[in-house]
Amino acid sequence: MNRKLICIICPRGCQLTVSGEKDNLTVTGHACKRGQVYAIDECTHPVRTITSIVRVSNREDCMVSVKTATPVPKEAIPQVMAAIRGMTVQAPVKTGDILAENIFGSRIVATKDID
Amino acid sequence: MIKHDIVIVGGGPAGMAAAVAAYDRGVTDVVIIDREDTPGGILRQCIHNGFGLHKLGQELTGPEYATVYAVKVAERGIKVYTGTTVLSVTQDRIVTATGREGIVQIQAGAVVLTMGCRERSRGALNTPGTRPAGVFSAGTAQKLINIDGYMPGKKAVILGSGDIGLIMARRMTLEGAKVEAVCEIMPYSGGLTRNIVQCLEDYDIPLYLGTTVVEIHGKKRLEGVTIAQVDENRREIPDTRRYIECDTLLLSVGLVPENELTIAAGISMDRVTGGAIVDENCHTEISGIFARGNVLHVHDLVDYVSDEAERAGCGAADYVKNGVQAGEYIPVKAVGGVRYVIPQHINRNATGEISLFMRVAQPSGKARITARQGETILATATKLKTAPGEMEKLIIRPGLLGTGEITVEIEQL
Known part of the structure; x- marks a missing residue:
């Protein structure tokens, strides 16, 4: 493998090169360890944090912003979004509240307070 | 007239960071005035992640980042006048605002201007065509989706590849819309490289560089746009026109510091940044009035806004304590x-x-x-x-x- 990537971990946007075989990948061009982890993940099992919103059913015209607590497999994004779209929550909601469990190995958590 | 040592105009990331820094520097009579019902500014609608890596050492969404600072403000007992719009700031630091209790006037020891910026609109582009519904600024669409829970359309073209445009390309796609194209008039994107990767490439959304929208079509609702390539002088290249059917056009064509109060106060401005002229403490040329954040110059990262606004908070606190340097x-x-x-x-x-x-x-x-x-x-x-x-x-x-x-x-x- 010889793949060029742009790191998405931080705004610096390092240009990474991944070479070698599947079990023995070498990364160059990264400025930090997180970039190295990202490059190997991206070439073996790419993951993304998904953010969206969920309707608050007991408040008028009110949405709470949510995210996956940990990144989920990139290929599962459509299913994760479908799961989020099917949810509603009841206020009050606090930042960090778990709104759904077992979503492709992660959880959906609130990222905003709704009183 | 009410008196406060420091009055901060705008409770977004810059205003909150400035307030906290001023307080921690020893001037505790600080108030923040914000026109919205909740402080946090534009972060409240930026529900995506990627904030705080530099400043807070963790990756947060916009609302989470705003909460970190709102908690710091609340812990210090700093009063936030929400739902209150500042109408004027004078050179002798009288701040006039209108809110729930009617018009109030505050004599401030120092004023920190942190009003942020707003988006350039269609009117600033002079794009020919009709004036149908369905043409939004990217930030308006972001508010409609993320705060109000309404989708602005089903099939979109995005003009401008600044970060908000890229983020909205992904957001619209995730919510089930089809984003046909992102067009950028310049030969390079104005957004962060990582946003090109994670917002466009991840979702196979094409980015056309050196391309702009030359005509808007539709009577009641947008029906489509004509795009064309441009030369190095940003003039349309003949025979490159192409029609794209869409019901939504999002404009992400630049941000303008929101300086009406600054200009009305007679503060000297920088024509390039669109913000005030300041010294190393963010002090404008008017004694006791400071400015920082996106109202001073537009930033790519909120982390830097917070960092720099602390400078303004400290500058204002030192001014209250020691007078002019x-x-x-x-x-x-x-x-x-x-x-x-x-x-x-x-x-x-x-x-x-x-x-x-x-x-x-x-x-x-x-x-x-x-x-x-x-x-x-x-x-x-x-x-x-x-x-x-x-x-x-x-x-x-x-x-x-x-x-x-x-x-x-x-x-x-």
């Missing part, structure tokens, strides 16, 4: 490939580190940015690549400052 001002000039530098002048008696913030005019490969005063090199940094979309910073170490104009320039390596 004596000393002559040394001008700072952007030359040769650097578009602007903040601050525009530095007090000769400034102590401590001085940070210079700048943007380059053109993208380039390896380059060196240098701040000089005559023959003396005050600060220099080598960059593997530079782009107008990415702010650069130089730090002048204490004790280096001499006399005469400071210039900041970029050389290709």
Whole structure:
């Protein structure tokens, strides 16, 4: 493998090169360890944090912003979004509240307070 | 008239960081005035992640980042007047605002202007065509989806590849819309590279560089747009027109610092940044009035807004405690490939580190940015690549400052 990537971990946007075989990948061009982890993940099992919103059913015209607590497999994004779209929550909601469990190995958590 | 030591105009990330810094510097009579019902500014609708890595050492969404600062403000007992709009700020620091209790006037010891910026609109582009529904600024669409829970359309074209445009391309796609294209008039994107990757490439959304929208079609609702390629002078190239059917056009065509209050107060402005002229403490040319955040110059990262706004909070606190700093001002000039530098002048008696913030005019490969005063090199940094979309910073170490104009320039390596 010889793949060029742009790191998405931080705004610096390092240009990474991944070479070698599947079990023995070498990364160059990264400025930090997180970039190295990202490059190997991206070439073996790419993951993304998904953010969206969920309707608050007991408040008028009110949405709470949510995210996956940990990144989920990139290929599962459509299913994760479908799961989020099917949810509603009841206020009050606090930042960090778990709104759904077992979503492709992660959880959906609130990222905003709704009183 | 009510009196407060420091009045902060705008409760977004800059205002909250300035308030906290001023308080921690020993001036505890600080109030924030914000026109929305909840402080946090634009972060409240930026529900995506990627905030706080630099400043807070963790990756947060916009609302989470705002909450971190809202908690700091609340812990210190700093009063936030929400739902209150500042109508005017005078040179003798009388702040007039209208809110739930009617019109109030506050005599401030110091004022910090942190009103942020707003989006350029269709009117600023003069795009020909009809005026149907379905043309939104990217930020308006972001508010509709993320705060109000309404989808603005099903099939979209995005004009402008700044970060908000890229983020909204992904957001619209995730919510089930089809984003046909992102068009960028310049030959390069104005957004962060990582947003091109994670917002466009992840979802196979095409980015057309050197391309713009030349006509808007539709009577009641948008029916489509005509796009065309442009030459190096941003003029349409004949025979490159292409029609794209869509019901939504999002404009992400630049941000303008929101300086109506600043200009009405008679504060000297920088024509390039669209913000006030300030010194190293974010002090404008009017005694006791400070400015920072996106109202001073538009930033790519909120982390830098918070960082810099702390400077303004400290500057305002020092002003309240000690009055104006004596000393002559040394001008700072952007030359040769650097578009602007903040601050525009530095007090000769400034102590401590001085940070210079700048943007380059053109993208380039390896380059060196240098701040000089005559023959003396005050600060220099080598960059593997530079782009107008990415702010650069130089730090002048204490004790280096001499006399005469400071210039900041970029050389290709």
